[in-house]
Amino acid sequence: MGDKSLKEQSIESTDINQDELILQQQRRIEKEISESIALVGEKESLKSLEQEYAKDDVYLSKAKVLAQKYSYIRRTRPDGNCFFRAFSYAYLEKLIGNKEEYDKFRDLALKSKDNLVALGFPQFTVEDFHDTFMEVIDKVGGDAESSHMELHKLFNEQGYSDYVVVYLRLITSGQLQRDADFYQHFIEGDRTITEFCHQEVEPMYKESDHIHIIAMSSALGTGVRVRYMDRGAGTEVTAHDFPEGAIPAVHLLYRPGHYDILYP
Numbered sequence: 001m002g003d004k005s006l007k008e009q010s011i012e013s014t015d016i017n018q019d020e021l022i023l024q025q026q027r028r029i030e031k032e033i034s035e036s037i038a039l040v041g042e043k044e045s046l047k048s049l050e051q052e053y054a055k056d057d058v059y060l061s062k063a064k065v066l067a068q069k070y071s072y073i074r075r076t077r078p079d080g081n082c083f084f085r086a087f088s089y090a091y092l093e094k095l096i097g098n099k100e101e102y103d104k105f106r107d108l109a110l111k112s113k114d115n116l117v118a119l120g121f122p123q124f125t126v127e128d129f130h131d132t133f134m135e136v137i138d139k140v141g142g143d144a145e146s147s148h149m150e151l152h153k154l155f156n157e158q159g160y161s162d163y164v165v166v167y168l169r170l171i172t173s174g175q176l177q178r179d180a181d182f183y184q185h186f187i188e189g190d191r192t193i194t195e196f197c198h199q200e201v202e203p204m205y206k207e208s209d210h211i212h213i214i215a216m217s218s219a220l221g222t223g224v225r226v227r228y229m230d231r232g233a234g235t236e237v238t239a240h241d242f243p244e245g246a247i248p249a250v251h252l253l254y255r256p257g258h259y260d261i262l263y264p
Contacts, residue, residue: 080205
């Protein structure tokens with residue numbers, strides 16, 4: 001009996017090891033696919049979305065309806081940071097050539113560091129990311145043509161691009177903690193807002209949900225419209241505005257687990 005038990009344990013252990021190896025291989029393949037895609041791609045006609053779903057009737061019908069409202073799509077790397085990367089690129093792009101809005105956002109970004117430090121974030125860490133965030137904002141504050149080129153170049157350099165994402169994650173975390181009483185209702189389970197921020201907001205590669213979008217758009221005082229494309233009934237690609245009632249400065253397309261930029 002004892003020998004049989006050990007044999008069974010050995011088989012079970014081998015099965016677990018095999019499962020773990022398969023999972024590791026799957027993650028490796030996903031990572032390679034992800035890294036082969038640009039952090040932020042070129043602007044493409046929305047027709048490319050129709051071509052992508054040529055053999056999928058549900059998504060194809062929705063892509064055609066979407067093409068009646070939007071002309072272009074800009075894809076982002078599906079790495080869990082796509083919401084923050086897509087939003088920051090699209091918003092800075094929108095500010096190019098709009099001096100009044102650009103100056104207003106720059107001023108808000110400049111003051112954000114002290115607000116985060118006042119909330120208890122470590123000054124040394126915040127300063128490091130804030131400096132790069134301001135550098136990116138300053139580099140896209142020149143004439144329109146060079147600013148567009150600079151924006152695209154910076155967002156495809158991992159260092160700059162990821163630092164912008166990290167800083168937006170900190171701003172989002174700060175907003176959630178500042179208005180903890182309001183946001184606590186959105187948190188499932190027994191987690192506090194602070195725990196949620198440490199686990200789901202601040203770490204890189206963590207995907208974003210409604211709560212992230214509401215907090216970040218509120219902190220920056222700007223509107224975001226997200227179009228949701230899924231396998232739900234009908235052909236309409238449902239729009240949600242964050243915060244509710246705001247005029248959207250940025251339009252994003254959400255497909256399960258991923259955000260890209262849309263252009264009306």
